[in-house]
Amino acid sequence: MHRDLSFKWFFPHSPAAVWECLTEQEAIAEWLMKNDFKPVVGHKFNFHTKPIPKMDFDGIIYCEVLEVVPMQRLVYTWKGGPMPGVITLDTVLTWTLVAKENGTELRLEHSGFKGFKNYLSSLFMGAGWNGKIRKRLETLLNEKANATT
Structure with missing residues (x-):
């Protein structure tokens, strides 16, 4: 069983x-999770959230930056499991920005969900990405735009 997630937002x-919200630690913490991200290929970082023991998740997402093309593309690993050193979810997150008239198209691809348990995780994560997380990103972008006008 294998599943990939793909979303396109304007x-x-x-x-x-949009790039600023995807690459600045403080901004990422506002719309996604607490982190120690740096937009540097090879940088290893973590996201921190509430553990979900029933899903064998310790609340830490272990990541490594794979690709950075400023204002166009950002790729990093997204791994998790029940404890440090035990990875049961091994996926890749790709953000692609496309300039459009009057804004930006943001594509999110979260790929590599393998096996039944990770398939279930992808259902929850997909709903989150396309629901409350997208909304929080949109809210932050609007707040930043209003602060500069």
Whole structure:
């Protein structure tokens, strides 16, 4: 069993504004999770959230930056499991920004969900990405735009 997630969203904000929200630690913490991210290929970082023991998840997402093309593409691993050193979810997250008239198209691909348990995880994560997480990103972009006007 294998599943990949793919979403395409439009934000009426510049690629630079969207890129900032995807790559600055403080901004990422506001719309996604607490982190120690740096947009540098090879940088290993973590996201921190509430553990879900029933899903064998310790609350830490272990990541490594694989690709950075400023204001166009950001790729990093997204791994998790029940404890440090035990990885049961091994996926890749790809953000692609496309400048459009009056804004930015943001594509999110979260690929590599393998096996039944990870298939179930992908259902929950897909609903989150396309629901509350997208909304929090949109809210942050709007707040930043309003603060500069």
